[in-house]
Amino acid sequence: MSTLQAEHVYKVFGRRPGAAVRALRDGASREELRADGVTAAVIDASFRVEPGEIFVIMGLSGSGKSTLLRMLNGLLEPTEGRILFDGRDLTALSRRELRHVRSTKISMVFQHFALFPHRSVLENAAYGLEVQGVDRADRERRAAEALELCGLSGWQDSWPDELSGGMQQRVGLARALATDADLLLMDESFSALDPLIRRDMQDQLLELQKTLGKTIVFITHDLNEAMRLGDGIAVMRDGRIVQQGTAEDILTRPADDYVASFVQDVDRSRVLTADAVMTGPDTGAGCSCGCPTVTADTPLADLCAVSARVPHPVAVTGTDGVVVGTVAQDRLVAFIGDEHRAPVRCEEAAA
Amino acid sequence: MPRLNPGAWADSAVDFLQRHLSWLFDAVSAVVTGLYDGIHAVLSAPAPLLLAGLLAVAAWWLRGLLAAVLAFAGLALVDSVGLWGDAMATLSLVLVATLATLVIAVPIGIQAARSPRLGAALRPVLDFMQTMPAMVYLIPGVVFFGIGVVPGIIATIVFALPPGVRMTELGIRQVDPELVEAADAFGTTPRKTLLRVQLPLALPTVMAGVNQVIMLGLSMVVIAGMVGGGGLGGAVYKAIGNVDIGLGFEAGLSIVILAMYLDRMTAALGRQVSPTGRRTLARARSAATGAARLWQHRPQPAYAVTAATVLALLAGGLHTFGGAGTGTAAAAGPGKGRTLTIGYIPWDEGIASTYLWKELLERRGFRVEARQLELGALFTGLAGGRVDFQTDAWLPVTQASYWEKYGNRIDDLGAWYGPTSVELTVPSYMKDVRSLADLKGKGDRFKGRIIGIEPSAGAMGILKERVLKEYGLEGEYEVVDGSTPGMLAELQRAQAKQEPVVVTLWSPHWAYASYDLRKLEDPRKAWGRGDGIHTLARKGFAEDEPEVAAWLRSFKLDEKQLTGLEAKIQAGGKGKEQEAVRAWLAEHPEVAEAATTTA
Numbered sequence: 001m002s003t004l005q006a007e008h009v010y011k012v013f014g015r016r017p018g019a020a021v022r023a024l025r026d027g028a029s030r031e032e033l034r035a036d037g038v039t040a041a042v043i044d045a046s047f048r049v050e051p052g053e054i055f056v057i058m059g060l061s062g063s064g065k066s067t068l069l070r071m072l073n074g075l076l077e078p079t080e081g082r083i084l085f086d087g088r089d090l091t092a093l094s095r096r097e098l099r100h101v102r103s104t105k106i107s108m109v110f111q112h113f114a115l116f117p118h119r120s121v122l123e124n125a126a127y128g129l130e131v132q133g134v135d136r137a138d139r140e141r142r143a144a145e146a147l148e149l150c151g152l153s154g155w156q157d158s159w160p161d162e163l164s165g166g167m168q169q170r171v172g173l174a175r176a177l178a179t180d181a182d183l184l185l186m187d188e189s190f191s192a193l194d195p196l197i198r199r200d201m202q203d204q205l206l207e208l209q210k211t212l213g214k215t216i217v218f219i220t221h222d223l224n225e226a227m228r229l230g231d232g233i234a235v236m237r238d239g240r241i242v243q244q245g246t247a248e249d250i251l252t253r254p255a256d257d258y259v260a261s262f263v264q265d266v267d268r269s270r271v272l273t274a275d276a277v278m279t280g281p282d283t284g285a286g287c288s289c290g291c292p293t294v295t296a297d298t299p300l301a302d303l304c305a306v307s308a309r310v311p312h313p314v315a316v317t318g319t320d321g322v323v324v325g326t327v328a329q330d331r332l333v334a335f336i337g338d339e340h341r342a343p344v345r346c347e348e349a350a351a
Numbered sequence: 352m353p354r355l356n357p358g359a360w361a362d363s364a365v366d367f368l369q370r371h372l373s374w375l376f377d378a379v380s381a382v383v384t385g386l387y388d389g390i391h392a393v394l395s396a397p398a399p400l401l402l403a404g405l406l407a408v409a410a411w412w413l414r415g416l417l418a419a420v421l422a423f424a425g426l427a428l429v430d431s432v433g434l435w436g437d438a439m440a441t442l443s444l445v446l447v448a449t450l451a452t453l454v455i456a457v458p459i460g461i462q463a464a465r466s467p468r469l470g471a472a473l474r475p476v477l478d479f480m481q482t483m484p485a486m487v488y489l490i491p492g493v494v495f496f497g498i499g500v501v502p503g504i505i506a507t508i509v510f511a512l513p514p515g516v517r518m519t520e521l522g523i524r525q526v527d528p529e530l531v532e533a534a535d536a537f538g539t540t541p542r543k544t545l546l547r548v549q550l551p552l553a554l555p556t557v558m559a560g561v562n563q564v565i566m567l568g569l570s571m572v573v574i575a576g577m578v579g580g581g582g583l584g585g586a587v588y589k590a591i592g593n594v595d596i597g598l599g600f601e602a603g604l605s606i607v608i609l610a611m612y613l614d615r616m617t618a619a620l621g622r623q624v625s626p627t628g629r630r631t632l633a634r635a636r637s638a639a640t641g642a643a644r645l646w647q648h649r650p651q652p653a654y655a656v657t658a659a660t661v662l663a664l665l666a667g668g669l670h671t672f673g674g675a676g677t678g679t680a681a682a683a684g685p686g687k688g689r690t691l692t693i694g695y696i697p698w699d700e701g702i703a704s705t706y707l708w709k710e711l712l713e714r715r716g717f718r719v720e721a722r723q724l725e726l727g728a729l730f731t732g733l734a735g736g737r738v739d740f741q742t743d744a745w746l747p748v749t750q751a752s753y754w755e756k757y758g759n760r761i762d763d764l765g766a767w768y769g770p771t772s773v774e775l776t777v778p779s780y781m782k783d784v785r786s787l788a789d790l791k792g793k794g795d796r797f798k799g800r801i802i803g804i805e806p807s808a809g810a811m812g813i814l815k816e817r818v819l820k821e822y823g824l825e826g827e828y829e830v831v832d833g834s835t836p837g838m839l840a841e842l843q844r845a846q847a848k849q850e851p852v853v854v855t856l857w858s859p860h861w862a863y864a865s866y867d868l869r870k871l872e873d874p875r876k877a878w879g880r881g882d883g884i885h886t887l888a889r890k891g892f893a894e895d896e897p898e899v900a901a902w903l904r905s906f907k908l909d910e911k912q913l914t915g916l917e918a919k920i921q922a923g924g925k926g927k928e929q930e931a932v933r934a935w936l937a938e939h940p941e942v943a944e945a946a947t948t949t950a
Contacts, residue, residue, distance in 0.1 A: 075535060103538025114533035118551045118625070128537045159630060179537070 004049040004072065004183060004215060009081035011067050014038035017079045030238050041067040043239040045081075049232070051182075054209060054216045056230030058223060064239040065219045069185055072217060073106040074098040085183065103131050107176035111188040113168045115160040121147065121171050122156040128179035139178075146178035147171070149208065166197035173205075177212070186218045190225065202228055223262055227251070227271040235259050248276050269301035269336050277303070277335045278316045278325030293317045296324065300336055307332055365491045376495040383447065383501050391443035399430040401662060402439075406612065408658045413619035425608040432601040433926070434586060438609060441582035444500055444575065445568040445613070448507035452515050452564050455508070457557065460519025461545065470520060477513035485510055485574050493578050493731045499722075503575025503584070511567040518560025522553030555628055558621025565617055569610045577725040579694075579732070583609070589697055589723055591836055598926070686716030691899070693721050694729045694738035698835065699861055700884060701743035703916045704767070704908070706928040708742060710936065711947050712899070726753070726807050733889050734760040739896075740888035740903065742767065748879045749773060749809035760890055766883025767906045768859075768913060773810040773878055774870045775801065775818070776856040778846055786872035787822045790853065794827035802841050802854040806832040810855060813878060821877035830855075842866065859910055861917050902947050912942065 012020040012033075020028075020038045030040050042064040049055040059065045070076040072083060074090050083090040086105065093101065107128060115124050122140060123130075125147050129139035147153060150170040160168055169189060176184055190198045202225065209216060220226050226233050227247040235243045235250065243255035251271055254260035275296035292306050293315040307314050313326040334340055343349075369376075394402065403426035411419035429438045463470040485506050492502030526549050534544040550557075576584025583602050590599035622628035691712060695705040709719040724732060732738040734757040744750055746763070749771075754761075777784050784790060790797075803811050811830065819825045833841075838854050839862065845852035846866055856862060858870070886903045893900035908916075916935050923931030936943050 073536060075532065099538040099540065101538070102536060108533070108536040110529055110533060112529055114527070114529040116530060116533075116548060116552075127534075131537050131539050131543070175537075185536075 003051060003084075003086075004055075004217070005084040006045055006047050006068075006072070007082045007084065009042055009045045009068070009071060009083065010040070010079045011042040011064070011071060011076060012038060012040050012079045021080045040239050042071070042078075045234075045236075045241050047232075047234055047241065047244060049215055049217060051215050052209075052213045053231045054206075054218055054229050056218045056220060056226040056233045057236060058220055058226040058230075058233055059236030060221055062238075063236040065221075065236050066187055068236070069187055069217060069219050072183075073102050073108060073185055103128060104179065105181050106183045106185060107179050107181040108185045108187065109169070109172045109176045109189040111191055113160070113165075113172045113192075115168055115171055115175075117160055119160075120156065121152065121158050121160065121163070124160060124171055125174040125178050127175055128181075132179065142180075143174070143178045146174040149177060150174040151204070164197075165193050166201060169193060169201060170204075173208075177208075177214075182215055184214050184216045186216060188219050188221065191220065191222065198225070205229065223266050224271070227266060235262070247271050248273075252276060267301075268338065269304065270299050272300045272335060274298045274300070274303050274314075274316045274327060275325070276300075277331055278327050279331065281315075281323045281325050291315070293323070294327075295319075300332065303327060303332060304336075365494060369494055373495075379505075380496045380501045383451070383496075383504050384499075386447045386450070387443055387500050387504065390446050391440060394439040394443055395436065399435040400427065403427055403430065404662050405659055408662065410612070410616060411658075413616055413623060418615060418619075422612055425612065429605045429608055432605065434583060434602060434605045437581070437583045437586050437602070438605050440500075441569075441572050441584065441606070442609060444504055444507070444572065444580060444582055445565060445609075448504045448511065448568045448571075449561070449565050451504070452508050452511045452568075453561060456512050456515030456560070456564070457519050460516045460557075460560075461523060461550075463516065463520040464523035464549075473516065477516060480509050481513040485571060486577075489574060489578055490727050490731065493728045494735065499579050499737065500575070500581065502578050503571070503580030506575060507568045507571040510571050511564040514563040514567065515560050518563065519553070519557050522556030522560070523549050525556060526552045551625065554625040555621055558617065558624065562614060562617040562621065565613045566610060569606060569613070572606060576723075578728040579722040579724050581722075585723060591834070686712065686718070688716065688718055689896075690718045690720060691739045691896070692737070693719060694724045694732055694741045695721060695743060696726055696729060697723055698743060699917045699920075700768070700859060700913060701741075702928060703913065703920055703932075704742040704884075706920070706932045707916065707936075707942075708903075710929055710932045711902075711943060714943070715947055717899075726750075726805070730757045730761070733757065733887055736889045736891070738889065739892050740764070740886055742884070742886045742903075744885040744887045745771060745809060745882040746885045748813070748882050751809060752812065753809070762888045762890055762893060764886040764888050764893070764900060764903045766885045767903075768908050768910075769883035770881030771858060771884060772870075772881045773813070773855070773857045774873065775814075775853055776862075776868050776870050777851075777853050778842075778849075779867045779869045780849055781851055781853075781869070784853075784871065785869065786874060787818065787824075787877070788874065790824055790828070790871070791822060792827075793851075794824075796851045797828070797853055799828055800853075801828050801830045802838045802852065803830045803832050804835045804838050804855050810857065814855060817879075818873075818877045821875050859914055859917070861914065861921055864914065864918065906946050908942070912939065 010021045010024065012024075014020065014033075014037055017038070020033055020036075020040060023033065024030075024040060024043055030043070033040050045064075045068055047055070057065045057068060067076060071078050072085075072090075074083075074093070078091055081091075085101070088101075090098065090101065116127065119127070122143055126139040126143035129142060134142070144153070144156060147156060147170075150173050152167065152170050152174060155163065155167065155171075160171065163171065169192075172189070190201050193201060205216075206229065208214070218226075218229055220229075227250075230247060233245065233247060233250055234241045235255075237258055243250055243259050245253075248271075250259060251263055251266060251268060254263050273296065274294050277300065278296075289312075291310045291312070291314075294303055294306055294317070296316055296318065298306075298316075303314060307327065307329050313328040315323045316325045316327060318324045330343070397405070403423055406426060407419045407423035410422040429435055459473070463473050488509060489502060489506050492505050496502045496505060523545075530548055530552070531544060534548045539547065572580070572582060572584035573587045574584070576582065576586070576588040579585070583606050586602035587599055587606070589595070590597075590602055622631070693705050693708060695701040705721050709721050712719045722732075722738065724738075729738065729741055730753045733741060744754075744763075746754055746766075775787060775790075784793065801814070803814070805811070811832070815830050819828065819830070838856075842852060842854050842862065843866075844850075853871075856868070856870075862868065886906065888900065888903070916932070919935045920928050920931040923934075
């Protein structure tokens, strides 16, 4: 499996991009450049994605996340910096070599599905293999397998416009999986779907990732989605990565006000898990009472349900059943409310 | 503001090209003619109704039973009005032009879609091509390619190219960029992206472009008819020239039938070849019920092919395919089957003398092609050697400007009739107008208008530049440019209502026999002396055909003979000129005797 790495990547649109990058390095702001008609889409982005990891790049529209994604498979060429994949510098490859990498190693899933309306579901799923030059029988077999993996067996002969949005995106996913690429780039792939379907697709993606072990770079503007999917998350603003870390890092220790304001809308009870709240195992909870316990990755929402029925702090157990910590109810409430100050007297609270 | 002279530049550019690139034009001409002849040979081989049947089967397959029935009815109508041959000539012309246009337009459109800069550079060029009136480049086309189908086809290509390019460009640009990106993201090469994604998805728009190209081609057919393109356009042009409303309507109707057939078929073909279109079609058909189902019924391709094959075999079995196209008679007499081309303008003395010579020469074993042309095309055709001779040149006065330009490349075989006169004429109920001088001060009654003929006619130049000035009519009267048929129609209308009218007319003309008219006297001799009607031949004709040249040189008709012949042709009606000539010759054997006896 291969590691994906971005090193000080810049992408500038407009005239004399090289000069613009130098100006940015010297501390020029994005606005100053815009006055000259130059758009700095990505500024000094660096990150590393380990094999089998889901890495989420999150940001609002115009933050440069889609541009960054398109540099990862060479659809756009970085103005400066390197993209290393599988030990090779993608920016140094010829067009031909790049096309080869795209057809075999890196595949992509699009926001609006980008299915070919003149091809059947099966032909769509087989597209990447067709480009590789795989013979017909073989590619149809593999495409059918990919469709089955995505829960679309029986729809092979349908046409894209006969499917619902969710099913269309499953075709898009099957098309990306069929080539057996190691790296999957997903560009806001679930943003165009209904909330319920979106949730389904997220679950299915996590499931697939568990079984197939693909490396995935996922773009989204939805922090909830980022938190649900991401092993690692990078938050982008105005072309720069402003914070990188796990979901919990970002939620509990936002790097700046911008990230903090973002985090406000997140359903913390679903993102945070027991290990973020728990304190040492010695703070008072008996463990011999036989009360229900939780594991370290239990979301706070589920923890609340347990805590409501247990008269003392809930025990958090490790995989081997050993208690690794406890969660007191007041601490739980404080975390979900994002209020870390201690309780005060009534008069002070009223003030 | 100094007078810039783009016109002179264009003129010398045309001269230059003609002098130095004639090999290229000849090559283009040969290719286009070859294509045209090939397609025409195929189309005119089967019997008309059989081909109509084949075309109807195509309609059945592409659109359904109703379309097939209507197609057959329409095409049978074309045959029944006797225009089938013309229709096939027109169809061949349109097909060749469409083919050539697409071969040029689609690649250009694709390039333009890929490169915005090329697209932007092309736009004004395309605008120029599309809006420049066709007649403007048709005449240079004749200079380069000679009269016949080629300049018509070239003009059609120039005219139809812009929509072909634009629709291709538009179709490809319209393809969702995300789809192109998807293809790119899977490592598709640009060429395969074009073939697998962009072109299939652009196909409906490209086919709409094809449709446009064909329609524009058909609309150019009439104009092509003016430079000897023949076909339905020639029929329309001839009908206009003779104020033959019936023939005009029939030829026009035939063009409409062809246009509708081609339009509906290409539209259906567009849906048929595009995968998305095919699906919509299938869905619509499965939703249809009852009678609609029957009318929309379409055979399996296999049945359609079988039906077409059966019809084709039937054609073979019935020996309905024409021979190789060699003439049946001919070959007797001194002509030995050699082909001569006579050009003529549809003026009455032109038609009369041309068909007279056609008949006389055919009796002597020549094959004669009579081509109706516009005046400018006729002179350029003669100068370029594409027409052997013409018998209707008014010299030295009326067509002096043409003689000045082309005289050194044309031989004058002398006048066979004269003198002629050109005059302004009023109906004889205009009792107080007897001379040109009487027109002065009466502008109000004539609404200030003198009804003219074709602005290219020499008489019009003399009228505007000399006659009006001489009699002080400038400012009071305006000469209305138009056409001979238009002038005659106006004269007829005014006669019926007894309204004042003054028209430009010439003698000899049958109008003097048909209406009660008065030629206005010209005391100041502003019109100049009369012309002779001359026979002009291409340079070298007299050497190639000394006997014919000698006959033409000694040819003479007097007024009684000419007007008698004209009247006979008028009475004979459309398409029967040669029969009328034969009948007239039977009454005047001495003319035939005198004309083709070598002294």
